[in-house]
Amino acid sequence: MKIPMLDLSEQYSKLREEMIQALDEVMTSSKFILGSNVKQIEEAIANYSNVKHGIGVANGSDALHISLQACGVSEGDEVITTPFTFFATAGAIARCGAKPVFVDIDPTTYNIDPEQIESAITTKTKAILPVHLYGQSADMDPIIGIAKKHGLYIVEDAAQAIGARYRGKMVGEMGNAACFSFFPTKNLGAYGDAGMIVTNDDVIAENCRVLRVHGSKPKYYHHVLGYNSRLDELQAAVLNVKFKHLNTWVDNRRNAASNYTSMIQKEFGELIDTPVEAGGNFHVYHQYTIRVPERDTFQSYLKENGVASMIYYPVPLHLQPVFQELGLKEGDFPESEKAAKEAISLPMFPEIKEEQQKYVIETMKKYFSKN
Numbered sequence: 586m587k588i589p590m591l592d593l594s595e596q597y598s599k600l601r602e603e604m605i606q607a608l609d610e611v612m613t614s615s616k617f618i619l620g621s622n623v624k625q626i627e628e629a630i631a632n633y634s635n636v637k638h639g640i641g642v643a644n645g646s647d648a649l650h651i652s653l654q655a656c657g658v659s660e661g662d663e664v665i666t667t668p669f670t671f672f673a674t675a676g677a678i679a680r681c682g683a684k685p686v687f688v689d690i691d692p693t694t695y696n697i698d699p700e701q702i703e704s705a706i707t708t709k710t711k712a713i714l715p716v717h718l719y720g721q722s723a724d725m726d727p728i729i730g731i732a733k734k735h736g737l738y739i740v741e742d743a744a745q746a747i748g749a750r751y752r753g754k755m756v757g758e759m760g761n762a763a764c765f766s767f768f769p770t771k772n773l774g775a776y777g778d779a780g781m782i783v784t785n786d787d788v789i790a791e792n793c794r795v796l797r798v799h800g801s802k803p804k805y806y807h808h809v810l811g812y813n814s815r816l817d818e819l820q821a822a823v824l825n826v827k828f829k830h831l832n833t834w835v836d837n838r839r840n841a842a843s844n845y846t847s848m849i850q851k852e853f854g855e856l857i858d859t860p861v862e863a864g865g866n867f868h869v870y871h872q873y874t875i876r877v878p879e880r881d882t883f884q885s886y887l888k889e890n891g892v893a894s895m896i897y898y899p900v901p902l903h904l905q906p907v908f909q910e911l912g913l914k915e916g917d918f919p920e921s922e923k924a925a926k927e928a929i930s931l932p933m934f935p936e937i938k939e940e941q942q943k944y945v946i947e948t949m950k951k952y953f954s955k956n
């Protein structure tokens with residue numbers, strides 16, 4: 586048996602006819618940029634996130650960059666975030682000319698540890714950028730409290746967490762703005778790059794809308810330097826077809842996660858850490874991530890036996906060569922460094938079959954009987 590990390594083929598075969606028709610309608614209309622499909626998905630995602638505005642952009646990385654800039658983040662500012670995330674999180678801060686200031690994670694959830702945020706705040710701090718990693722919301726109440734106390738913006742990196750909830754709130758409605766990615770492998774994936782900013786703030790929304798069209802307002806009059814970063818109609822049409830199924834897919838992911846967890850706990854007990862859904866959280870399992878001793882040997886064994894896995898992420902951002910000038914070193918964020926050495930994500934997608942999950946567990950059993 587071969588178990589891929591993610592298999593989108595069954596999903597496509599179910600949606601194929603509807604998808605082809607939706608794409609055909611766009612091509613027949615010849616309206617490719619900022620038309621009715623974009624408007625429809627912007628409204629749907631804003632609605633889903635309990636906020637007023639959705640602003641479709643070219644990808645999740647641009648969503649972060651544009652929304653930070655829309656909050657006024659610029660040269661000389663500092664933005665607090667986690668070093669244990671995809672590069673784009675801190676890349677977007679640096680793209681604004683601002684400095685990423687890292688705060689270590691809570692090892693049980695892999696998300697930024699709110700207790701360590703206040704000591705990282707300086708007079709230059711402008712915003713906090715929490716990431717809802719692997720599909721689970723960061724611990725937002727204390728973060729919101731700190732932001733209020735110090736007058737900081739919050740931009741949520743919800744790229745991995747569309748549909749996740751925290752104490753009854755949707756991810757996307759807790760910050761001044763929030764960013765989704767519709768990269769094909771995300772829980773709601775387009776057929777190419779796509780992203781969106783959601784916000785309840787009229788001014789931030791307007792700033793984002795202007796920034797995505799070269800800072801143009803009215804058309805051909807430019808007061809700020811913006812970008813060419815739009816969600817296009819073909820991708821929006823794909824997302825409109827898929828969006829109706831998002832909640833079902835989330836349920837299927839949660840079922841698959843709970844299957845994995847009960848099998849792993851039964852077979853391996855304390856040896857393996859399974860994901861922890863923190864109290865009050867509704868985790869959408871973009872990734873199903875465990876911690877294993879001697880992870881790299883474990884991963885090679887899985888690979889030899891046809892089981893895919895991924896390391897999200899092998900190098901924490903404070904140790905990335907491009908951020909060398911920040912002057913950070915090994916030992917600065919011990920929990921992030923430890924997670925980078927131990928965490929491994931197993932195959933996870935809504936259509937994963939119980940036999941496939943069983944095969945993953947059987948392969949793990951064979952490995953641990955030898956090692």
Ligand SMILES: *Cc1c(COP(=O)(O)O)cnc(C)c1O
Nearest residue numbers: 644645646671673744745766768
């Ligand atoms: C995917 C992702 C992004 C970037 O999204 P793109 O659409 O690939 O640009 C940003 N942050 C996190 C945490 C992500 O997982």
